[in-house]
Amino acid sequence: MDRPLVITEDHDLLDDLLRVAAAAGAELDVAHTPAHARPYWTRAPMVVVGSDLADALAATGPPPRHRVVLVTRTPGDPDTWRRCVAVGAQAVLELPSAERQLVDEFADAVEPASRAGLVVCVAGGRGGAGASVLAASLALTASRTHLRTLLVDADPLGGGLDLLLGQEEAAGARWSDLVAREGRVSFTALRAALPRVSELTMLSFHRGEAQDIPAEAMRSVLDAGQRGFDLVVADLPRRPDPAAVEALSRAAVTLLVVTADVRGVLAAAQVLSGLREHTAEVRAAVRAGVLDDEVVTASLGVRCAGGIPDQPRLASALNRGDIPPIGRRTPLGRFCGAFLHSLLESGPFPAGTARLPARAGQPPRGTGPSPLGPEPSPPGTGSSPSAAGRPLPGARR
Secondary structure, X not given: OOOOEEEOOOHHHHHHHHHHHHHOOOOOEEEOOHHHHHHHOOOOOOEEEEHHHHHHXXXXXXXXXXXXXXXXXXXXXXXXXXXXXXXXXXXXXXXXXXXHHHHHHHHHHHOOOOOOOEEEEXXXXXXXXXXXXXXXXXXXXXXXXXXXXXXXXXOOOOOOHHHHOOOOOOOOOOHHHHOOOXXXXXXXXHHHHOOEEOOEEEEOOOOOOOOXXXXXXXXXXXXXXXXXXXXXXXXXXXXXXXXXXXXXXHEEEEEEEEEOOHHHHHHHHHHHHHHOOOOOOEEEEEEOOOOOHHHHHHHHOOEEEEEEOOOOOHHHHHHOOOOOOOOOOOHHHHHXXXXXXXXXXXXXXXXXXXXXXXXXXXXOOOOOOOOOOOOOOOOOOOOOHHHOOEEOOOOOO
């Protein structure tokens, strides 16, 4: 696999670039003269040109290409933009202020996004409405149709989605292992670090004292989830905290689980007012009760995602530690199938993904240290061996 190409003779700048590359999990090819860089110019996934060699590189007339950036450790240099145009760079990054952006650029170059995942949030209109069960059922249904799916437990005071799926003893990272993360997280590393239930990847909490999720950690997880998964399902608390707000801001749709009774609708109205501050598309998933679905949705002023009749023996199955029964003939299975079908019709999912029935009885349609790797090292501490630059033939170290 080709590596990002760095063209510089400034050893202090190269040390900075190696450190930043380590944070992105990238290894670099290093050329100390434009002549050494010429054979790699067009095939490298990204080219980083040091301001020290920009004029010399421009004199060789390199062919135009995408993903060229000019980096400098001298902010405010009036010649910087002239050099940028001369080498055909698309951006100027001034270090150290632009280090976070450069981490993202390196990470995109070595691990380009393979998916464009949709985020679906689920929240309960009141306690015990069944939001966690629905979130887990949606994620399981999606994973069984060959959608790469990430299930995120975002409710610190919930019972735990791992417990709901009988996976509380499963090996893998939990939120307490990730709360210190900021910035870019590799989706490959994230998927490898988290527990899995068949083809479903899951992020939940350790048992014990509840710990809030920092918004930055949620942002990193969702960024990775959207790059590497087809669908991200987030189970949210009823009162949005900063982490839930981050998920809501990305949601293609948010499901509000409402029990069809007067108290359930009144409680859901309170929750809905908080959700609408942060997301536009909220739909009601109506649990069977004394009120008709139309009365519930009209009272709340939202669209109906569907009704969910009572499912016999569901509570018994969950208490035994079994995963939610979501066969096509079950109420949960029918709801999840219909809802995901609507997403599959409009979402950016890969060709060949199975299509689910839109309603009961309709046949499916087919279409042909940290578990996440190192944090950035502080400036001046040297580069990581995993990101050591590889000098090109003829280049000196």
